[in-house]
Amino acid sequence: MRPTFCKHCGAPIVWIKTEKGKSMPCNKTMVPFWENPDAKGKVVLMNGKIISCSFDGPRDQVTNFGYISHFASCSGARDFRNAKR
Numbered sequence: 001m002r003p004t005f006c007k008h009c010g011a012p013i014v015w016i017k018t019e020k021g022k023s024m025p026c027n028k029t030m031v032p033f034w035e036n037p038d039a040k041g042k043v044v045l046m047n048g049k050i051i052s053c054s055f056d057g058p059r060d061q062v063t064n065f066g067y068i069s070h071f072a073s074c075s076g077a078r079d080f081r082n083a084k085r
């Protein structure tokens with residue numbers, strides 16, 4: 001895994017290879033997640049598995065730690081037009 005920097009905002013990112021063989025830029029910092037098939041959140045595990053989850057829940061029931069797509073939080077990506085404030 002090579003650490004690199006986002007060319008849009010300069011944040012440190014890591015490239016995770018997903019199960020489908022695609023490399024996906026993710027935030028370098030792992031976040032706790034709570035697995036939930038009905039939740040809209042997506043997290044990528046170190047082994048490339050993508051899981052639906054929420055990012056809030058009881059601390060003692062956290063599922064695991066994973067990476068979130070950098071595009072979801074990048075402040076500089078021009079392609080990301082529907083960015084929430």
Ligand SMILES: [Zn+2]
Pocket residue numbers: 006007008009010011070073074075076077
């Ligand atoms: Zn960025």
